[in-house]
Amino acid sequence: MTDSIRDSRGNRIRLVIAYDGAGFHGFARQDGLRTVQGTLEETLTRMLGTPIEVYGSGRTDKGVHARAQVVHFDVPYGPPAERMVHVLRRRLPADVMPLWADQVDNDFHARFSVVRKTYRYTLYRGAMPNLFLYRFSWHVPGELSLSAMREAAAHLVGRHDFSSFCASSASQEDKVRTIYRIDLAGADDQLAIEVEGNGFLQYMVRIIVGTLVKVGEGREVADRIPAILAAKDRSQAGETAPPHGLCLWNVEYPPEYGGKVVDPRADL
Incomplete structure (x- = not known):
């Protein structure tokens, strides 16, 4: 040895x-x-x-x-x-x-020491699917109202019961989570939706994205988001966006463990 x-x-x-x-x-x-x-x-x-x-x-x-x-x-x-x-x-x-x-040190735990996580969901908005992006994005052709999506996203920021935005089969009894920010940023035909929070329920980010897309397409109105949250009913929110557009983007720990594990300045 x-x-x-x-x-x-x-x-x-x-x-x-x-x-x-x-x-x-x-x-x-x-x-x-x-x-x-x-x-x-x-x-x-x-x-x-x-x-x-x-x-x-x-x-x-x-x-x-x-x-x-x-x-x-x-x-x-x-x-x-x-x-x-x-x-x-x-x-x-x-x-x-x-x-x-x-x-x-032995007090560190990859899961229980986390203070924040960031997920990024990528939409591809071109008229035709992109061969080189399809594994990592959801193809959503057509017009989206980004202003309406941002208005809807603002209602989700904060501490809420996200029962309407998680899988019906989610095992957690406590479905209260805090969302610190939801940002939408586009370049060319791609739209990135970043969601940062203190924790997430099963399918939560994908249902948030599906609901924002529904708003962006005009099939839902932004000011109904508070009522959807209050209903605590999965059927009230939008569809679950497909998994391949979602990426665990960053994880943050307390300062003694270095904060975010990827430099935020490196974000695209």
């Missing part, structure tokens, strides 16, 4: 990864299905020769991508954190990209 392996015994490693979700049945491990968590655990276990359990900042659904998913795991031995990325890049499949890693 080398000195570097021996010296890193017992480390808790935080790892930031990006992935193309098209080939995965979501983040969380499922028996017999290809998942991000399962792939990471299998790779780390083979690499270190001992069972490794991975904990994520949150679960992304089947087909959803990540620009900055955060995981942590405890290693009894192995390369130092700064070398972990390089080792994993040679071992993980091409649709999972380790970005960076560091050593954290």
